[in-house]
Amino acid sequence: MKTGQKLRLHEKRPSNFGSALAALLVAAVPATGLSADVTTNETATAASPAAPAAAEKPAPLPLHQIEGNGGIFSTLSAYIVNPPRNGEPVGRPSVGFAYVDLGHGQDLEALTLTESPLSRLELAYGYNNFNLGNLPLTVKQATGLNLNESSVELHNFNARFQILKEGEFDQKWLPALTAGVHYKYNATYNDVNSQLDGTLKAIGVSQNDGVDFTLYASKMFTQLPRPVLLELGGRATEGVWNGLLGFTDSYNFLFEGNVVVFVTSNLALAAEYKQMATDYKTVSAGGTSLIGKASDWWTIDAAYVVNKHLTLAVGYGHFGTVLNNTADGVWGVTTKWEF
Secondary structure (H helix, E strand, O other): OOOOOOOEEEOOOOOOEEOOOOOOOOOOOOOOOOOHHHOOOOOOOOOOOOOOOOOOOOOOOOEEOOOOOEEOOOOEOOOOOOOOOOOOOOOOOEEEEEEEEEEOOEEEEEEEEEEEEEOOEEEEEEEEEEEEOOHHHHHHHHHOOOOOOOEEEEEEEEEEEEEEOOOHHHOOOOOEEEEEEEEEEEOOHHHHHHHOOOHHHHOOOOEOEEEEEEEEEEEEEOOOOOOEEEEEEEEEEEEEHHHOOEEEEEEEEEEEEEEEEEOOOOEEEEEEEEEEOOOOOEEEEOOEEEEOOOOOEEEEEEEEEOOOOEEEEEEEEEEEEEOOEEEEEEEEEEEEEEO
């Protein structure tokens, strides 16, 4: 870097750590066996004494995760958001918003939109804005470089196909299984890399876009005192912090998942876990860390179904290193509206 204070680039360490950016919340998802008020998209089309003249509106589950897909905050669900109801040719749109305060002036905002034209197909878009907080000032003090960007913008374009519906072929043990393709474009990568004198490319974060591939299984267990939903998935990604910092030139295969307990017909509690790629070098200058390694992170969350259109959620999480800071014990909220 062209500065009197030379940055130290620490070599790669092969390990999988959790996401440093995202945050928290719960995404209640389809709940077999719950009361009629929270009948889910996966089970709402079950037989009734007579076919209604108008399509019934199931509960607004699952929520949107920050990339726009159905899920928790950053982990996904194998269930499809707001698919076509009985008698309707296509599904209706859903919109969502999430906010997480990561401290030190850093926060993450997400605006999300889904449309499921078919019962097995979900199309989604997510806009992420990450406020860099005190990073520009820290960079200036440590290196003399001017990081003029105060936030990072990431665009997520998603398509997911449900390969198997839960209990399909009269096999009650069968989980829902959904595969996804996710194109991500970081609109501020080039400017940030230029203002940091090529530092991002030097540490292995060399691209402004990438494609993720996901595969998720979801299974509801109703034999317990309350319904419990288990969702496990894998992700192949080149993204660093979901792509908010940029993308490397190689794929990492990561684990993520969540568990949800439906306490009442309207209230759910959940825990979420996610790994994040760490195949890049860290950056420090003058004893000050500027870009650290991501850490495994987890959240505990609560979601409330307000009515058949609106869901609200709040969560508490530990996310470890976020660029030049640590974000543990932070809070976030999310909401989704289904038409």
